[in-house]
Amino acid sequence: xxxxxxxxxxxxAFLVDTASGDVLDSRRSASGLRALSQSEFPHYCASQTxxxxxxxxxxxxxxxxxxxxxxxxxxxxxxLPVTAADLANNVVAAPGLDNVWIVxxxxxxxxxxxxxxxxxxxxxxxxxxxxxxxxxxCCLPGTHSKWARLDAGRMVEFxxxxxxELYHAVRFHTLPGEPARDESPFDEAAFRLGISRAGRPGGxxxxxxxxxxxxxxxxxxxxxxxxxxxGVLIGEEVRAMRxxxxxxxxxxxxxxxxxxxxxxxxxxxAGIRIEAIDSDRATLAxxxxxxxxxxxx
Amino acid sequence: xxxxxxxxxxxxAFLVDTASGDVLDSRRSASGLRALSQSEFPHYCASQTxxxxxxxxxxxxxxxxxxxxxxxxxxxxxxLPVTAADLANNVVAAPGLDNVWIVxxxxxxxxxxxxxxxxxxxxxxxxxxxxxxxxxxCCLPGTHSKWARLDAGRMVEFxxxxxxELYHAVRFHTLPGEPARDESPFDEAAFRLGISRAGRPGGxxxxxxxxxxxxxxxxxxxxxxxxxxxGVLIGEEVRAMRxxxxxxxxxxxxxxxxxxxxxxxxxxxAGIRIEAIDSDRATLAxxxxxxxxxxxx
Numbered sequence: 001x002x003x004x005x006x007x008x009x010x011x012x013a014f015l016v017d018t019a020s021g022d023v024l025d026s027r028r029s030a031s032g033l034r035a036l037s038q039s040e041f042p043h044y045c046a047s048q049t050x051x052x053x054x055x056x057x058x059x060x061x062x063x064x065x066x067x068x069x070x071x072x073x074x075x076x077x078x079x080l081p082v083t084a085a086d087l088a089n090n091v092v093a094a095p096g097l098d099n100v101w102i103v104x105x106x107x108x109x110x111x112x113x114x115x116x117x118x119x120x121x122x123x124x125x126x127x128x129x130x131x132x133x134x135x136x137x138c139c140l141p142g143t144h145s146k147w148a149r150l151d152a153g154r155m156v157e158f159x160x161x162x163x164x165e166l167y168h169a170v171r172f173h174t175l176p177g178e179p180a181r182d183e184s185p186f187d188e189a190a191f192r193l194g195i196s197r198a199g200r201p202g203g204x205x206x207x208x209x210x211x212x213x214x215x216x217x218x219x220x221x222x223x224x225x226x227x228x229x230x231g232v233l234i235g236e237e238v239r240a241m242r243x244x245x246x247x248x249x250x251x252x253x254x255x256x257x258x259x260x261x262x263x264x265x266x267x268x269x270a271g272i273r274i275e276a277i278d279s280d281r282a283t284l285a286x287x288x289x290x291x292x293x294x295x296x297x
Numbered sequence: 298x299x300x301x302x303x304x305x306x307x308x309x310a311f312l313v314d315t316a317s318g319d320v321l322d323s324r325r326s327a328s329g330l331r332a333l334s335q336s337e338f339p340h341y342c343a344s345q346t347x348x349x350x351x352x353x354x355x356x357x358x359x360x361x362x363x364x365x366x367x368x369x370x371x372x373x374x375x376x377l378p379v380t381a382a383d384l385a386n387n388v389v390a391a392p393g394l395d396n397v398w399i400v401x402x403x404x405x406x407x408x409x410x411x412x413x414x415x416x417x418x419x420x421x422x423x424x425x426x427x428x429x430x431x432x433x434x435c436c437l438p439g440t441h442s443k444w445a446r447l448d449a450g451r452m453v454e455f456x457x458x459x460x461x462e463l464y465h466a467v468r469f470h471t472l473p474g475e476p477a478r479d480e481s482p483f484d485e486a487a488f489r490l491g492i493s494r495a496g497r498p499g500g501x502x503x504x505x506x507x508x509x510x511x512x513x514x515x516x517x518x519x520x521x522x523x524x525x526x527x528g529v530l531i532g533e534e535v536r537a538m539r540x541x542x543x544x545x546x547x548x549x550x551x552x553x554x555x556x557x558x559x560x561x562x563x564x565x566x567a568g569i570r571i572e573a574i575d576s577d578r579a580t581l582a583x584x585x586x587x588x589x590x591x592x593x594x
Contacts, residue, residue, distance in 0.1 A: 008472075107510070107513075107514060109514045109515060112497070113498075114507055114510040114511050114514055114515045115506075115507070115510045116509065116510045116513055116514070144472075144506060159498070159499045159503055160499075160503060160506045160510070161499060161500070161502045161503050161506065162471065162473065162502050162503075162505055162506045163502055165471045165472065166466075166467070166471070166502055166505070168470070169463075169466040169467060169470040169471055170463070170466060172470070173465070173466040173469070173470050174459065174462045174463070174466055175305075175441075175462065176459065200409070201410075201456070201537075201540070201541035202456045202457075202458060202537055202538065202541050203458070203501070203533060203534075203536070203537030203540075203541075204500070204501060204502070204533075204537075205458045205459050205460055205463055205501070205530070205533065205534060205537070206456055206457060206458050206459075206537065208459055208463070209412070209441060209457045209458065209459045210411055210412070212413065213404070213411040213412045213413045213457070214411050216404075216413055217404060217406045217411055217413065218406060218411045233502070236500060236501075236502065237500075237502060239500070240498075240499055240500030240501075240502070240503065241499065243498070243500075244498035244499050244500075
C-alpha cells in the first residue's frame with residue numbers, strides 16, 4: 001500500500017510492504033495544501049505515485065489536512081470518542097483516482113470544549129499500536145500541537161495548543177521577536193530560561209515581552225532570543241496541559257527528531273516521563289491498522 | 298509649554314497654557330519612530346512647533362519612545378522606585394534644538410523581573426495627580442499594555458503584557474485569525490465569549506485556537522472572530538494580572554476611549570472596579586507635574 005501524509009505545507013508519501021511493514025520507497029515535497037489549487041490534487045498525487053501503483057492495484061491512504069474542505073475532498077470529522085475501527089469505517093473515496101482513500105479527522109464539539117484534528121489521530125493510534133498498548137496520553141508537537149488521551153482503544157479527549165504558529169508570528173511579526181528574525185542555532189540555556197518564565201506572574205504574554213527587556217538589560221543576546229521565545233511558548237504549553245490533566249506522569253511524544261529535542265527538555269523539566277516515537281513511524285503504523293480494517297470490509 | 302507624546306507609530310503635540318492647563322492647540326500625525334530616520338527628528342519637531350514657540354522661548358517636553366536608543370536621543374531609563382521628581386531631575390536636552398527636553402523612561406532589572414517602559418510612566422503619574430492621590434494601580438492598555446503600581450508618590454512595580462501586538466500578530470499571521478483579516482465592527486457577544494475562555498484548561502494558546510474550531514463547528518461567524526480573539530487576549534491579560542496582584546480591587550484605566558470600552562468589559566467581568574481617564578489628559582497632567590519641577594531647578 002501507499003501511505004501519504006498530506007498537510008498544509010508538506011507532502012510525504014511512503015510505499016509500504018503490507019506484509020512486513022517495511023518502507024520500500026518514499027518521497028517528500030513542499031507541495032502541501034497551500035501550494036495547490038483544489039483541482040491539482042489528483043494530478044499531483046498520480047504524478048508522485050504512478051510508478052509505485054502497478055496500474056492502480058496498490059491502494060493509497062491519505063491522512064491530514066488533505067481531507068479538509070480546502071483539501072482534495074472533504075472527509076467529515078468524526079466526533080469523539082473514536083476508535084481506529086471508526087476511522088476505517090469512515091474512509092472516503094478520493095474523486096478522480098481509483099482506489100485512493102482519505103482517512104477522516106476527529107472533532108470535539110461541547111459547549112466548554114470545541115476542537116478539531118486532522119492527521120494526528122492516525123499518529124496517536126499508530127504510536128499506541130507500536131507500543132503494544134491501547135491507552136495513554138500523546139503529545140504531538142507542531143504548528144498546532146495536539147495532546148490526545150486514549151483509553152481502551154478509544155480516543156476520548158484532545159486539546160490543541162497553537163505553539164508553533166504563535167512562535168512564528170511572534171518571531172517574525174512583533175517587536176520582541178525582532179532580534180530573532182535571522183535563524184540562530186538552538187541555545188539550550190536561553191531555551192531553559194524561557195521555560196522557567198512560563199507560569200510566572202503576568203502570564204505568557206508578559207514572559208514573551210521579556211525577550212525584549214532581557215535583550216536590552218539582562219544579557220539575552222540577539223542570537224538567543226529565538227530559543228528564549230521558543231522556551232516561553234513550549235514551557236507554557238506543557239505547564240497548561242499539566243494543569244489541565246492532573247496526575248499526568250507519562251506521555252508518548254510523537255514528532256520529528258528536531259522537535260522532540262526541545263519538547264523533551266520541557267517535559268523533563270515538568271517532571272513528565274517521555275516515551276518518544278518518530279512521527280513517520282507513527283503515521284505508518286496508524287494507517288496500517290486502519291487499512292487492515294478497511295481492507296476487510 | 299509644548300507637550301509631545303512621540304511613540305513608535307504616532308506623533309501628538311499639544312500647546313498648553315501653563316497657568317490654566319488649557320490646551321490651546323494640538324497636532325497629530327503618523328510620523329512615529331518607524332516613519333523617521335534619526336537625523337529627521339529635530340527638523341520634524343521644528344516643522345510641527347515653530348509657529349507655537351515664540352522664537353524658542355516656549356519649552357518642549359517629549360515623552361515616549363522618542364527617548365529610546367532608536368529615537369531622537371537616548372534618555373536612559375531610571376530604575377524603580379521612581380518619583381515624578383526623579384523624572385524631572387533626569388530630563389535630557391534634545392540635541393539640535395534649544396529648550397527641548399526628553400523625559401526618561403523607567404525600568405526594572407531583577408533576576409525574576411526584567412521590564413521596560415517609556416511614556417506610560419508619565420501618564421500614570423498624571424492620572425494620579427488628576428485624581429488627587431499618590432497611590433494606586435494603573436492599567437494602560439495598548440500594543441504593549443502596562444500595569445503600574447504607585448505607592449506614596451513612587452512607582453514601585455510594573456508589568457508589560459504584549460496584548461495589542463499579539464492580537465495583531467494572531468489576526469494577520471495565523472490560521473485561526475484568517476477569517477478576521479478584514480475589519481469587522483466590535484461584537485460584544487463574541488468578545489465576552491473570548492473573555493470566558495481565558496484561564497480555561499489548555500491556557501491562552503488553546504483558547505486562541507478555538508477561534509478556528511468554533512468558527513468551523515460552533516457558530517462563531519467570520520465577522521466575530523476578531524472580537525473573539527480580542528476577548529481571549531484581553532481576558533487573559535486581566536486574568537494574569539489579577540492573579541499576579543492578589544487583593545487588586547480598583548484600577549485607573551488610562552487609554553483612548555476606543556480601547557477603554559473593551560477593557561471596561563473585561564475588568565468588570567473580573568470584578569475589578571475602574572476609574573477611567575483619557576490618555577491625552579493623563580499625559581498632559583504628567584508632563585505638567587514634571588515640567589513644574591524641572592522649571593524650578
